[in-house]
Amino acid sequence: MDTQALKDSWHLVARSGDQVPLYFYSALFLANPETRDLFPVSMARQRDRLVSALGHVVSNVDRVDELVPFLQQLGRDHRKFAVVAEHYPAVGRALLATLEHFLADRWTPALAQDWAQAYGLVAQVMADAADDAAKTSPPWWEGEIISHETRALGIAVIRARLNYQYPYRPGQSASLSYSMRPRIWRFYSFANAPRQDNTVDFHVRMVDGGVLSAALVMGARRGDVLRVGAPVGDKLTISADTPGDLLLVAGGTGLAPLRALVEQVMYEGPSRRVDLVVGARNSRELYDLEALSKMAAEHPWLNVVPAVSHDPFYRGTRGNAVDVALQAWRGQQVFVCGSEEMVQGTVGRLLDAGVPPEQVHFDEFTSDRGRES
Ligand SMILES: Cc1cc2nc3c(=O)[nH]c(=O)nc-3n(C[C@H](O)[C@H](O)[C@H](O)COP(=O)(O)OP(=O)(O)OC[C@H]3O[C@@H](n4cnc5c(N)ncnc54)[C@H](O)[C@@H]3O)c2cc1C
Numbered sequence: 001m002d003t004q005a006l007k008d009s010w011h012l013v014a015r016s017g018d019q020v021p022l023y024f025y026s027a028l029f030l031a032n033p034e035t036r037d038l039f040p041v042s043m044a045r046q047r048d049r050l051v052s053a054l055g056h057v058v059s060n061v062d063r064v065d066e067l068v069p070f071l072q073q074l075g076r077d078h079r080k081f082a083v084v085a086e087h088y089p090a091v092g093r094a095l096l097a098t099l100e101h102f103l104a105d106r107w108t109p110a111l112a113q114d115w116a117q118a119y120g121l122v123a124q125v126m127a128d129a130a131d132d133a134a135k136t137s138p139p140w141w142e143g144e145i146i147s148h149e150t151r152a153l154g155i156a157v158i159r160a161r162l163n164y165q166y167p168y169r170p171g172q173s174a175s176l177s178y179s180m181r182p183r184i185w186r187f188y189s190f191a192n193a194p195r196q197d198n199t200v201d202f203h204v205r206m207v208d209g210g211v212l213s214a215a216l217v218m219g220a221r222r223g224d225v226l227r228v229g230a231p232v233g234d235k236l237t238i239s240a241d242t243p244g245d246l247l248l249v250a251g252g253t254g255l256a257p258l259r260a261l262v263e264q265v266m267y268e269g270p271s272r273r274v275d276l277v278v279g280a281r282n283s284r285e286l287y288d289l290e291a292l293s294k295m296a297a298e299h300p301w302l303n304v305v306p307a308v309s310h311d312p313f314y315r316g317t318r319g320n321a322v323d324v325a326l327q328a329w330r331g332q333q334v335f336v337c338g339s340e341e342m343v344q345g346t347v348g349r350l351l352d353a354g355v356p357p358e359q360v361h362f363d364e365f366t367s368d369r370g371r372e373s
């Protein structure tokens with residue numbers, strides 16, 4: 001398989017922007033009208049989620065071994081959309097028709113064969129994982145909201161109690177859906193390590209014009225029920241094999257998964273030191289500082305440093321989270337979470353400063369992590 005040709009051709013197609021998903025969905029819904037019901041009622045205003053992922057993931061098939069855990073999680077998680085095995089060939093045909101349309105005379109039989117084979121490989125991993133998961137877990141869980149606190153302007157901390165046991169690892173996320181916004185699913189990270197009572201916390205920041213975040217922050221109430229998809233993500237997780245001390249760098253609600261890691265260290269016994277740098281533009285956005293300071297006061301292995309970037313009158317540490325983190329780096333494993341911009345900027349600076357790449361951990365395939373720092 002000529003994987004460079006896959007990447008190059010996807011790059012070319014992606015240049016046509018919004019026309020690409022428009023063509024893809026027309027092809028899919030025309031040939032397989034039953035798939036229309038799986039998607040949000042109105043797709044006009046929302047950013048395309050499936051097509052860019054398809055092109056990106058399939059054209060990276062040369063990394064399939066590395067991608068398998070991600071694809072298995074994706075396949076398990078796709079059960080929440082009511083995706084079944086028969087849908088995979090339909091999506092594959094729509095993808096190939098779209099590529100053919102935009103590549104015109106560059107669409108050769110050899111390229112068509114490579115795309116079909118690459119898609120088949122990726123789809124198989126997802127469909128098999130979904131089949132396996134169906135034997136042991138529901139397509140989604142239900143979580144009744146038991147508390148909803150507005151902690152800062154546009155930021156809510158939501159606690160929900162799940163209806164069945166929900167195995168996940170600190171650092172993971174799950175997609176949520178809320179009855180006020182049917183068929184809209186967005187990812188949110190667990191802000192706590194698993195608890196005996198099956199409760200989980202989410203930190204949700206309202207995005208301007210955001211469909212789900214606004215409903216969760218402004219509309220959701222105690223007693224409302226959320227749907228929670230299967231857990232995803234392993235880039236921000238730690239295990240007994242993760243060496244040494246941790247330096248956690250959070251921007252905005254990127255704090256959530258890193259806070260879950262702090263709780264994991266707390267429950268496992270303090271075998272490592274943890275430095276947590278919490279970045280915010282102003283002190284009002286330090287929405288979890290009270291709880292974090294309390295944890296730090298109780299646990300000598302934990303050091304919490306709030307870093308405020310845009311308030312010249314702030315009395316504590318001023319500056320970007322990454323500047324503060326670089327001062328605190330003494331060879332620890334570094335975990336970074338925040339908006340895409342914050343993560344890119346922070347990771348770039350860490351690498352430039354000589355932090356070895358294998359010690360820098362962040363989510364690579366989740367460009368939609370909608371947070372500002
Ligand atoms: C793995 C993962 C974990 C995540 N965890 C969290 C979490 O713990 N807490 C949290 O608050 N969010 C988290 N997010 C982001 C979350 O999934 C949503 O993307 C976010 O809440 C916006 O959803 P929405 O439906 O309100 O906005 P949409 O309706 O999807 O978007 C509305 C508009 O805003 C734009 N937009 C989306 N995000 C941003 C942004 N950050 N800044 C500017 N414009 C934006 C869109 O392009 C669109 O034009 C996570 C994302 C991922 C991928």
Ligand code: HEM
Nearest residue numbers: 035038039040049050053054057081083087088091122123
């Ligand atoms: C190789 C195969 C596939 C890959 C790599 C893939 C990948 C993705 C990704 C990464 C997302 C965004 C994350 C999310 O919202 O959960 C997504 C969304 C989605 N996918 Fe898939 N998918 C595949 C196949 C399918 C199939 C066969 C269907 C069934 C028709 C499907 C239906 C959906 C739906 C309904 C969404 C949500 C779209 C939205 O909210 O706009 N996917 N997919």
